[in-house]
Amino acid sequence: MRKWFTWCLLTAVAFVGSGCSDDDDGGQVKLAFSKRTAVFGAGGGAVSINVDAAGAWSAAQPEAGWLEVEYDATSMRLHAEANPSPEVRQAEVVVTTGDYTATIDVAQEPAEPVTLDVKGPESYVFDSEGGEILLSVASNAAWTASVDQTWCVLSTDPERGLATLTVAEPNTGDKTLTATLTVEAGTEVNGAKQTFSLSQQMRGENPYFRIPGTFSITADHWMLRGVDQGAGTRGSCVIEEDLYNQYFNLSALTFDGQGEPMRMEALALNLPYNREECYVSIPLGQLLATFEEKDMMVYLVAINVKNSTFTTGSGAVTGVVSDDFRTITLHGLPEEYQTLGLISRKISDTSQVGMFGDIYYPSGEGIVLAREAASASPASLPVAFSSVQRGDVVRLRAHTTGRINRIEQFN
Known part of the structure; x- marks a missing residue:
């Protein structure tokens, strides 16, 4: 699947900029490249491209902050950071010699989408006398969990994929206690989140x-x-x-x-x-x-x-x-x-x-x-x-x- 996706990216960028050299109306070659497209994996890396120019040339830094270029008289090297997003990223490198310009088209594969699976219903009701609930958490990224009220204590064990909710005190008051459990994985640009409603019944409601x-x-x-x-x-x-x-x-x-x-x-x-x-x-x-x-x-x-x-x-x-x-x-x-x-x-x-x-x-x-x-x-x-x-x-x-x-x- 990954190879097929990369082939699609190559086809797309090659269609945007086909050919390996540029000339003027007189047919004189101004710039020639060993490749006109560059595709990076989601993890980033570097790609080298040989450049043959009729005269002095330069490569501008791309507008995309995730891509940098360095060059010498005969080649340039593109450096891409890891892509944290589950979306394809695209950019271009502009090369200039005299008053003539050419572009190198760049694409980067997306990161694997973050998945999060917390086993259980969307809400949990604790006995009036307290109790404990054990949750199973599965994710392909680091995850965290939090509870927004102090009557329910949360402990987590990410290595084992477990979260434990504990209520130690009975609810002898005149209202049901409520809270929200939030479990998050990944980052803002590539993440997942699940929320769960928690409550503890009053002793007067307990059968x-x-x-x-x-x-x-x-x-x-x-x-x-x-x-x-x-x-x-x-x-x-x-x-x-x-x-x-x-x-x-x-x-x-x-x-x-x-x-x-x-x-x-x-x-x-x-x-x-x-x-x-x-x-x-x-x-x-x-x-x-x-x-x-x-x-x-x-x-x-x-x-x-x-x-x-x-x-x-x-x-x-x-x-x-x-x-x-x-x-x-x-x-x-x-x-x-x-x-x-x-x-x-x-x-x-x-x-x-x-x-x-x-x-x-x-x-x-x-x-x-x-x-x-x-x-x-x-x-x-x-x-x-x-x-x-x-x-x-x-x-x-x-x-x-x-x-x-x-x-x-x-x-």
Whole structure:
């Protein structure tokens, strides 16, 4: 390709000034040159041209600042600087003898155009708590990068083609922070530039911090002793922050009962959080609380209230957070176990399983956690247990005839 380009340049300048000698009307040769054209590569260099003149002659310095000429009685030497531009440069050298002039046509190949490729989107959004973004930069020329704000720190490694943006501080203010990243390569006459918009969201915009709160539990169906009691709100829970962007804690789980509600005051159940799709997972079969004095452990499971069986086979129930963060809708209960409920096992003999018989349990695909207005946490309730043997299943009843000891938190 380069040879073809040079041939085109030679053809162009040769067409402008063809022939190697000049004469007057009488046919006497005034000036003769070994070449009437000179083509330089982009890197510059020198070209020598022999001159045969009938008398004394001189060569004028070209108007183009990038080309110089020096000469003696029989030759001249052209010197060209490197061409920094991606455009062809042209000039001419004027040679004079007496009142006669002739020209040497000069051209120079262009520099290779500078390329710049920064991998990534046109904008980057940082988490409210900060973070780091690594960019890959490829260019055929030296490059630099800069950020116009101090909340975002930039470091570069041109040898490895890397630029790192770091935000170390959380944005606890009342507005989104913005900045511009500029990456440039080459020079003003032959260069390339890319700009990127940077921003850091406010903590108040961060989904992780918008999810926690106190929620009422509503359902299209509430089951009591295997009988559908209809739709309504018959429970509550609290979702709290835990390991940032990875887990929440589910606490203070409460189900209404025929007497007073049953409340797991010291419950702390880890809920894995999927930040990309904004949902939480509520694991089934996890230990909620331990009642040492009652020789009992309580678990959250999926129940078939009609035949008094339960399962943890689905692993977890998915809680999808609404766009306005006001509700969390539960999905994924096993087909034959459409009720979310509690069971107990004896600490001394885990093969003995009990079910609570006087507590309302939410059932079906319409189980929703609905955010409540901010309020003080309700006081813990005095709860006691009694049991009724029905076949192979022990049904427990939660009531308020006495206060239990502190519920131990599950780690």
